Amino acid sequence: MKLTPKQAGALYMKNIALEKEIDELKAKVDKLTRLCNGCVGPLQKCPITRRDLFMIIDGNATYGGPFDSYTIPYMQGDANEQWHERELVVERFDHDTGNWSDDEIIPLRIISEDVLFDLQEKAEQLEALRQQAKAGE
Structure with missing residues (x-):
């Protein structure tokens, strides 16, 4: 498909406008990144060990x-x-x-909860067996 000079000029202008918009969006992203990095600090306590x-x-x-x-x-x-x-x-x-x-x-x-529930169920079964063995003595 061959473009007319008018179509080529319109595409060129649209491309320039898009490049300008991309540059503006990049500037906004950079600004937001700087703001976020400045306001998000380290946790005051370790979430696992609770150390300060x-x-x-x-x-x-x-x-x-x-x-x-x-x-x-x-x-x-x-x-x-x-x-x-x-x-x-x-x-x-x-x-x-x-x-x-x-x-x-x-x-x-x-x-995980699944593993924990399985362990709890097995512990209850073992306790029931222990109680039965104790009652049979």
Whole structure:
């Protein structure tokens, strides 16, 4: 399809208008990003361990302190593993040495309700069996 000079000129002007609109939208996105980054700070307490915010190190919020501080825990393992089989780990910053140290496993697990309900049901069954055995003595 061949364009007439008038059609080509109209397309050119439309393209310029769209490029201008894109630039304006990019500027708005940049402004909103700056605003959001300025108003969203780190959590005042770790949502898992309940440690207080200590300081920001290398852009990471750390909790605890003053000798060691820790990041918010994350799950080790592969995404295809069951939640309750994956350990929660924190990164540790050693303030005595001024360096990130070995990660530490924390003694907490995340468990889905289905697994929890199954465990509760099995515990009730075992308790019933224990009661029956005790009554038979």
